[in-house]
Amino acid sequence: MIATAPLFNRSGGWLADPGFGVYVHIPFCLHRCHYCDFNTYEGQDSLFELYVDALVTEIERWAGATRPPTSIFFGGGTPTLLAARDLRRILEAITRRMGLSPGAEVSIECNPETVDEPKFEALLAAGFNRFSIGIQSLMPHVLRGLGRTHSAERALESLAAARRAGVADLNADLIYGSPWERPEDWARSLEGVLGEQPDHVSAYALTVEERTPLHTLVATGRVRDVDPDVQAERHALADECFGKAGYERYEVSNWCLPGRASAHNLLYWSAGDYLGFGAGAHGHLDGRRWWTVKLPREFISAVARGACTEEGAEVLDHEQRGPEALMLGLRLASGIDVGAFNARFGDGCLSDRAGVISDIVGAGLLEQSGSHLRLAPGATMVANEVICRLL
């Protein structure tokens, strides 16, 4: 069966009404990659069943505000390390408790080693309609350097298997600018992935995060550090290749075919509300942000005791919400819709910054075009610096 494409706003622009999202964190991986600082653990297979039970219980007992989600995102970790029937149980718990908006996007992150055609079919039947596959690179030495254990062939096969199973909404995740990558390696990875015609590509510059094996390798001089100039060149090449192939860059690191932007990520970049379930998951409702206990065992035990799984929370006041929403919205290529932004966050946020905005526009790094305020096309790689000046 071919899954129908979700109907929710996928144009890639800032959303005046971002909808309502649900994030589910699956904190397990086959193996930890050298660069990864996510909340994920290897060798905890014995916890899978207990964790799924805990998630279902936690979702069923959610007593806070809720609406039928316009997007649901299973991330990790490697969600597809769990059996399709377990992922289905979690998804059914969400839809039982909250309903589901018509045309909602229901995404799941997949590792190439944990998916094949029957698994995609089972996940489609369970209700998932968008699949995001962690390809990262198609060059064996780059994959090895990153600590990825899948092969390039397996990565390409996972994209092809998704299509054979009837996946109509497919994302490929890539990483560029690692110390092991030569210019021709990146060009070959881009060419190979585009050959499979995914609907969406996320390509992120490798960052060396503290407390990772990669950080130790760099700090001890065994691997050279990443070079921002090289990464800017790789980003430009990706932009050129994707553009020629008909993809639009709608966010600093995300490209899609027309109408195939990620609804869930648009919700984040439009400062929307979402619930987060699972170990280390984050949620945000109307300016209140919270996060749950990080360790899977702690999460399971808290749920079993009927205790609160929240580890911490912060409440953003009106003065803080506007700048944060501005920071997120300017990552989108279309920027923010000024009228809609002011309607949601008050006009003080932008009017207080009129002087600095005018200076940055004058420097050619921001553009005011019609009702939109956005980064100038050449300012994409200095987005963080521009945003820092604004804040």
Ligand code: SF4
């Ligand atoms: S598969 Fe993803 S989440 Fe898991 S260790 Fe690697 S980078 Fe981290």
